[in-house]
Amino acid sequence: MGTLMWTAAGSLAAWLWLLLGQGFFWRTDVRLPSSRDPEVWPPVCVVVPARDEAAVLAASLPSLLAQDYPGRAEVFLVDDGSTDGTGPLARELAERHGGLPLTVASPGEPPVGWTGKLWAVRHGIGLARARGPEYLLLTDADIAHAPDSLRRLVAAARTGGFDLVSQMARLRVASGWERLVVPAFVYFFAQLYPFRRVGRRGARTAAAAGGCVLLRAEAAERARIPDAIRHAVIDDVALARAVKGGGGHIWLGLADRMDSVRPYPRLHDLWGMVARSAYAQLRHSPLLLAGTVAGLVLVYLVPPVALVVGVAGGDGVVAVLGAAAWLVMAGTYLPMLRYYRQPPWLAPLLPFTAALYLLMTVDSAVRHHQGRGAAWKGRTYARPDTVADEG
Structure with missing residues (x-):
């Protein structure tokens, strides 16, 4: 004893x-900071990497197209080699619902040293830069946004002088396993990356939630996003570290009106989500x-x-x-x-x-030692230190 x-x-x-x-870390009151509307709303481009997302796209993409943003905004959905009709469905949804202009593009297979998502993000950012946006909204294909989501993100970034504003969308909690595992997932994440420290200038803690990242375009160029993090499996944390390491001011908190529509009904589904990274x-x-x-x-x-x-x-x-x-x-x-x-x-x-x-x-x-690590939708990524650097 x-x-x-x-x-x-x-x-x-x-x-x-x-x-x-x-x-x-255990407090859940870190929400989007209070803000005021800018006199002139800056142009924004929304980049959505999507691979085999037809099952969730109808519940998420219309919410992006329906944003009531007062300034110029458009959406770029990058179809990352989908085999389920994600690209055609996106075009169909845009025709049916209208709203913000939508461009659907495909970059082809990622080269060695890139994850598929970041290769898609790179392609989307490249298309977006031709429009001269001040901000880029990087959001996943399974995230449903409230109509004022983009407006509130930009207002918070402008008011607080943030180079990166990220909200952790409320994940789906419907099945018994989701109730048991999902809140703990966010709890453990906050324990590793306390949100208050993330937003504190001078603190080393840096993190973001990949489902929703509003990024100042100038900060993205300064931090060489996404090239500098091209083989990162946990790309949201790597992105935040790159921006903060380059002198950027970042913020991370919980979302009130932004939800993930992706289901993880079985323990097997949740297990794969955690074990892959x-x-x-x-x-x-x-x-x-x-x-x-x-x-x-x-x-x-x-x-x-x-x-x-x-x-x-x-x-x-x-x-x-x-x-x-x-x-x-x-x-x-x-x-x-x-x-x-x-x-x-x-x-x-x-x-x-x-x-x-x-x-x-x-x-x-x-899984990693068996060569099956970091597997996602048909792709398996090697450890970064085993990939030849292509410059």
């Missing part, structure tokens, strides 16, 4: 530090993997084990330490559950969800 007591004490100490010292997040390092596994065990799994073992073994100190750590854990998770409109009784289940994420992360490493 002595070892378990000290381990439980370490877990509680870790949770007290996370509660107070990790940028208040988890090991890349750890820079394909076995040492970082071992540290992550140990950290997840200490922080998320030790508290319930200590409580159960302490009660069963009659050790009140161990039980109290475990219960206290579990209580703090559940308390920090409640705001995210409220944001996703989920019942509070899911909070004590966070250790189980964390165990799933631990297994997904290990599986991600196994």
